Structures are given as C-alpha cells and as structure tokens.
Amino acid sequence: MSSFKEATSKVPTLSEKHSGIPDYLLDKAQDAKALIYETRTKETSTKQRLPVVPQGIEKKRFYEALEELAVQLGRENVEVNHKPLVDGWYMEHPNTHDMMPILDSEELVASAVVYPGSTEEVQDIVLWANKYRVPIFPISMGRNLGYGGAAPRVRGSVVIDLGKRMNSILDINPDDYTCLVEPGVSFYGLYEAIQAKGYTHMWVDTPDLGGGSIVGNTLDRGVGYTPYGDHWACHSGLEVVLPTGEVIRTGMGALPGNNTWQSFPYGFGPYSDGIFSQSNFGIVTKMGMTLMPNPGGHESFMYAFDKEEDLGPLLQMDIIRPLRIGNILENVAQVRHVIQTLAVKGKPRSTYFKGEGPIPEETVREQVRKMPIGDHTWVYYGMSYGPEYIRKYKLEIIDKEFKKIPGARRIDTSTLPSDEYFWSRDRIASGVPDFVELLWVNWVPNGAHVAFSPVSPISGADAMKLFNMGKRRHHEHGIDFLPAFCVGLREMHLIVEIVYDKADPKKRKAANDCLREMIDDAAKDGYGEYRTHLVLMDQVAGTYNWNDNALMKFHDRLKDALDPNGILAPGKSGIWPARYRGRGWELTKTSGNRSEGNGVTPSVATKL
Incomplete structure (x- = not known):
C-alpha cells in the first residue's frame, strides 16, 4: 500500500520547481493527490x-x-x-x-x-x-x-x-500577443508569468490540465478550449536540433536579425515546421506561440440532453456544424456523456456499484438525478465571448437551435455550487488553467488511463456510429465507456478515456485489446486517430496506408536522410530507422506485448 507520508507530502509549487503547481491551485492539487493515494x-x-x-x-x-x-x-x-x-x-x-x-x-x-x-x-x-x-x-x-x-x-x-534546466520564458510581447518559450514551460508557468506582468489583455489557451509543457503539447497537436484551441495552428517559429547535431530555425527565424519570428510562421520557401510535429525528425528547443486577446467579456453556458440518441440530431448539419463554422459556437467545446459527470466527482465507482463489468446505465442516471444538473445523458459545455450585447445575440441563436431537440434544457448556472465541474470548464475556456479533470482517474483502484482519439466530420451519423462502436467494444471487454466529443471548426475528435487498474495485468490487457479492436473498427469506416499511445503507434500508423503505404515510405525516406544512424526516438509515430526495420520491433494487434525486437543492424560509424 502507498505510505501516508507519500500521500500527504506537500505538492511542489511553481516557485519551487518548473513543473510545480501555482499557489492558487495548491489546495486542489493536495486534495487530488490525497484521493489518488487513497485508492492506490x-x-x-x-x-x-x-x-x-x-x-x-x-x-x-x-x-x-x-x-x-x-x-x-x-x-x-x-x-x-x-x-x-x-x-x-x-x-x-x-x-x-x-x-x-x-x-x-x-x-x-x-x-x-x-x-x-x-x-x-x-x-x-x-x-x-x-x-x-x-x-x-x-x-x-x-x-x-x-x-x-x-x-x-x-x-x-x-x-x-529538456524541461528540468530549459524552462525559461524567453519573451512575452504584449503588443503583438506572442511569446517564445523553452520546453520546460508549462501552461501554469506561462499563465502565472503573464499575470505577474499585469498583461490582463492577453489569455493563454490551456488544455484540461495545465501542468503539461506548451512545447510538448503543441508538438503532439494537443488542443485547448478557447478560440485559440488548435495549439499547432497557433505556434510560430521553431528552433530545432537535427538528429545529426545541426541547429535550424524555421520560418522567419532563418533570417538573421528578423523580428517577426513569432508573428509570421511561414518565412520563405517550403514550410518545414510540420515534419517536427508528432515525429522523430528533430528536437525542438524553442517555440513561439500566439496568445489570445482578451475579448472584453465571456459567458459560459451548458445544455443537458436526455437521450443517447439525442447525440445524432445535436451534431447533424442543421445544428452544431453551421453554428461552429459560422463562429456562433466559438470555442473548442465538449459534448460529454453522463458517466463522466459522475466519474469527475473523484469518487471510486465502487461508491455507486460493486459488481463486475460496466456500471449499469440506470445506476449512473440514478446517481446524477441527485446532483445539481439533474438527469441527462449528454452535456454540452460552451462559452460565448465579447461584450454583453454580442454575447446575448449569439446565445439567443444557440438557444433556439439547441432547443429543437425535445427535452433539451439550458442549465441555470447561477444555481450550481462552486465545486460543480461546470466551473472548471468555465475557467479553462477563459484561459485560466485548472486542476479538476484528473479526478475521473480515481474511478478504479490504481487508476490509469489511455485514450482512443479518432477524428470525424461534425455529423450526427458519424458521431452515433463511433459512439455505438465504442460502447459495443467496451462492453465486450467489461470496461466502462467514458466518451466525449470535442468539436473543432470542421471536424470533431471523439476522446474516449479507458480508465483501468494498472496493477492488474488482466485489466491492462482488456484495455489494450479494446483499443486495438476500436482502432481497426474505426479505420474500416474511414476514421483515423489524431494521436495515440506509444504502444499503439505502429498499428495506428499502419491504418494510414493509402496507395501502398506511400506516406510511411515518405516518412522512412525523411528519417533515413535526417537521421542516418537511427538514434532519435526510434519507433515514435511508427517511424523506424533503417537499422531497426524488419527486426520485429513493431507492436501490432498480432505481435504480442513484448516491446523489443531482435537487435539492430550493425553499422559503421558515420563521421559527424
């Protein structure tokens, strides 16, 4: 069992450690830590x-x-x-x-x-x-x-x-709303620095938890929840160490003395930044980011929907898609399933259900009926930005459209207690990093999670197809199904978090098997993951196989040209250097669960 000393020791703060927690979130972090160790x-x-x-x-x-x-x-x-x-x-x-x-x-x-x-x-x-x-x-x-x-x-x-000693914010420009950061700068760290400088006219777009690296999250094409939620689209300029030791700066940074490196991403000639995202082609040591202007006002809103099948009409072309493309729905919003409403309370599922297999839906619904939001199957969390008269105009349009679905209701957020999850989404969508999202990991003892993240059009038919497939596979493997849809401008990500007991080999295997089934199921219907776990990278990369795997062959040629000795992150994103290929290093659905292959090809040292 975990020791009491481990569970109660003080969480490091940002003033003590680059990876620490801001003082304003310290109490939340201490409480979350206690809950995690309580079930470990x-x-x-x-x-x-x-x-x-x-x-x-x-x-x-x-x-x-x-x-x-x-x-x-x-x-x-x-x-x-x-x-x-x-x-x-x-x-x-x-x-x-x-x-x-x-x-x-x-x-x-x-x-x-x-x-x-x-x-x-x-x-x-x-x-x-x-x-x-x-x-x-x-x-x-x-x-x-x-x-x-x-x-x-x-x-x-x-x-x-890279983060321990390379964690400086090299520049914050309050005039053009940009910054330049090293890999060890977290969203917490940048937010605190902006507040300390009094730059209240600028916001930081943050993911669900703010403790991750801005550079790391952006390179992995992570998302946040303001209109600047596509982090990769909001970066501008990289400094990169190539696998042979040379250093390059991309975009305008390649011009000595240039002063628009963080404000214009493209420079001249081929746009090379993309090859350093989700790849093993270089090590990024500096990155520029654009920051969001304070819109002069914001207002969060939340709608509840009664039935599972309401997901279809909600995401059909005549409701969310035109509102999102037309920027009436402005931010990367979430449509979350009712089981997440329960799980994010941070209590183990044994609080509500002690049986084997997926928790019964009626048990979940029975519990949420006692909660402030009341009975529902789906919740939409969104935010409107700008002066009050603009927000009022947009929110009236949204209300009219959402209430085309029978039983849809807007929640009166003024009635919600301060610890209701809604307020965490409110903070995140207004550029304030929070610490609540972690709590659903306590759903099982020794809680761990792994994500299934396919991309689809903003379409009710696609949403229901993915939802029903995921639910069926989860039930086959005896796993609770925790889906959420993140709605982008013209696409949506289904984020399914499988929460499992990492101390139980059977639970780990069930999670792995379920994921591998869903990857293949999704690919057959034309849905691909936008990011994935290290263990699943070979399988996911293998689904992007149009024209006899032409894309992977292109990646292989880039890898061999940029990294002739095959030393940098072999296997990341399914890209293997020549000396590893054909030696059984790939982890696939049929390869078993041993991560290592049969050695590497001997090579003569390259003079560098």
Whole structure:
C-alpha cells in the first residue's frame, strides 16, 4: 500500500520547481493527490533493479559512453536508471517510464536520463548518441499521460529531459500577443508569468490540465478550449536540433536579425515546421506561440440532453456544424456523456456499484438525478465571448437551435455550487488553467488511463456510429465507456478515456485489446486517430496506408536522410530507422506485448 507520508507530502509549487503547481491551485492539487493515494494498492518496490542497456551496444561500452557524457554535462546531469520505478502521480511524475503503463512497467523504460541546459548541450548529446549509436528519446516534461507519458518507445533509450534546466520564458510581447518559450514551460508557468506582468489583455489557451509543457503539447497537436484551441495552428517559429547535431530555425527565424519570428510562421520557401510535429525528425528547443486577446467579456453556458440518441440530431448539419463554422459556437467545446459527470466527482465507482463489468446505465442516471444538473445523458459545455450585447445575440441563436431537440434544457448556472465541474470548464475556456479533470482517474483502484482519439466530420451519423462502436467494444471487454466529443471548426475528435487498474495485468490487457479492436473498427469506416499511445503507434500508423503505404515510405525516406544512424526516438509515430526495420520491433494487434525486437543492424560509424 502507498505510505501516508507519500500521500500527504506537500505538492511542489511553481516557485519551487518548473513543473510545480501555482499557489492558487495548491489546495486542489493536495486534495487530488490525497484521493489518488487513497485508492492506490500498488506497492512501490524498494528492491534495487539493474539498469536496462539498449540493444545494439555492449554493456561495458554503454557505461563508458555515459561516463564520457557525464564529464561533458556534469555528473549531476546524467542519471543511470537503476532505482525502483516509482509511479508518483500527475504533479510528481517519473521521467524514466510511463506512470500509467498498459504493458509491464519494465517494457518501455529508460536506461538513463540526461538534463541539458541549453541548445548547445542538446547538440552535444545528439553528437554523443551518434558516436555510440545510443537511442535517445526527448521529452519536454513527460506529462503526455494517456499517450505514454515519459516512456521511450525503445527499451533502454536514454531519455533527454529538456524541461528540468530549459524552462525559461524567453519573451512575452504584449503588443503583438506572442511569446517564445523553452520546453520546460508549462501552461501554469506561462499563465502565472503573464499575470505577474499585469498583461490582463492577453489569455493563454490551456488544455484540461495545465501542468503539461506548451512545447510538448503543441508538438503532439494537443488542443485547448478557447478560440485559440488548435495549439499547432497557433505556434510560430521553431528552433530545432537535427538528429545529426545541426541547429535550424524555421520560418522567419532563418533570417538573421528578423523580428517577426513569432508573428509570421511561414518565412520563405517550403514550410518545414510540420515534419517536427508528432515525429522523430528533430528536437525542438524553442517555440513561439500566439496568445489570445482578451475579448472584453465571456459567458459560459451548458445544455443537458436526455437521450443517447439525442447525440445524432445535436451534431447533424442543421445544428452544431453551421453554428461552429459560422463562429456562433466559438470555442473548442465538449459534448460529454453522463458517466463522466459522475466519474469527475473523484469518487471510486465502487461508491455507486460493486459488481463486475460496466456500471449499469440506470445506476449512473440514478446517481446524477441527485446532483445539481439533474438527469441527462449528454452535456454540452460552451462559452460565448465579447461584450454583453454580442454575447446575448449569439446565445439567443444557440438557444433556439439547441432547443429543437425535445427535452433539451439550458442549465441555470447561477444555481450550481462552486465545486460543480461546470466551473472548471468555465475557467479553462477563459484561459485560466485548472486542476479538476484528473479526478475521473480515481474511478478504479490504481487508476490509469489511455485514450482512443479518432477524428470525424461534425455529423450526427458519424458521431452515433463511433459512439455505438465504442460502447459495443467496451462492453465486450467489461470496461466502462467514458466518451466525449470535442468539436473543432470542421471536424470533431471523439476522446474516449479507458480508465483501468494498472496493477492488474488482466485489466491492462482488456484495455489494450479494446483499443486495438476500436482502432481497426474505426479505420474500416474511414476514421483515423489524431494521436495515440506509444504502444499503439505502429498499428495506428499502419491504418494510414493509402496507395501502398506511400506516406510511411515518405516518412522512412525523411528519417533515413535526417537521421542516418537511427538514434532519435526510434519507433515514435511508427517511424523506424533503417537499422531497426524488419527486426520485429513493431507492436501490432498480432505481435504480442513484448516491446523489443531482435537487435539492430550493425553499422559503421558515420563521421559527424
């Protein structure tokens, strides 16, 4: 069992650590931590463990190589991973493995972690990795939870933790609403810096939890919930260390002395930024972002819908799609299922149901009838922006359209208590990072989650097809189904979080099997995931196989040209360097759950 000391120790704050919590959220974080440890039964081993050595390099030579790197970077910045694996939790997470493993924790595990303090030191690490053929895996902060966390895809890789020493906000420009940040800057950190400067005319778009890296989230094409919710579309300018050690700046940054690097993303010639998103083609050390102007007013709203089948007409072309495209519905809003209303309270499902298999729908409905929102199946969370007279005009249009669905009702939010989840969505949609979303992970003991994230048109038929498929597969595997639709401008993401007991091998297998079935089911109907967990990357990449896998062949050619020694994040997004290909490294539906392949192709050292 987890110790009382672990559960009650103080959560680090931003003033103490780059990955810490803002003071205004400290109480929430302490409460969330207590709830997580309350249901944790997985023990933390105290037994020392042997470090993993990556395939392709003998043990003695590997330690000699680490010693050489320690001399370069300083011994305090090179750590061998020989201690017991401690999962921690969101605010105190590991950088050696995935704290929410879907395979055994020792499968996707680092051999060592290194901490560069500058772009030049990242270059040194890359040159070192080429010299010794050591696979390296960069992370910004390692909080990509649900998608692999800090774990490297190749067992024994050396993790490059960019965030610990590269966490500066290099510039905030209050005139053109831009900033320039390093990988260790979280959404919490940027928000606090803007507030400290008194720049109330600027907002930060934030995801559900604000503790992740702005650089990491954006490169993985994560989303937030204001009109600036497409983070990749809002970035401008990258500094990148290539896999052979050269440094480039993209866009206007390639012009010496340029002053529009953060305000015009394209520059001249081919637009190369895209190849560094969700890829293993370079290590981003700086990134520019645009910030949202304060719209001069905002008002959150929420609608409840009675029936599962209401999802269809709500998302049909004559309701949400034209309102979203016409910017009457302005932000990346959520349509969430009733089970999430219950789960986000942070209580284990055993509070409501002690049986096996999915919790009965009537049990869920019975519980929510007692809550402030009342009985419902779907809830739409949205926000309107601008002066009051503009908001009133738009909200009247929305109300008229939404109430075309029988039984639809707008919730009087003035009646909701301060701890109601609605208020968290209100803060996030107005650019204030929060800490509530994590609570549904407590749904099961040792709660972990992994995401299924297909993209579809904003269409009722598509929504119902994906919903019914996901529900059927979840029930086949005895898993509760927690769906939410995030509505973009012309598409929507279905985000299904599978919450499972990471200490139970059967539960992990059920989650993995369910995901793999859904990936294939979705692909057959033309739906592809927009991001996925490390374990699932090969399978998802394999579904993008038009014209005899032409896209992956193109990625392979880019990989071999930019990374001839195959050292940078092999396997990320299903892109394998030449020396790994054909050796069984791919993790697919039929490959089993061993993450390693059969060695690497020997190669002669390339002169760099």
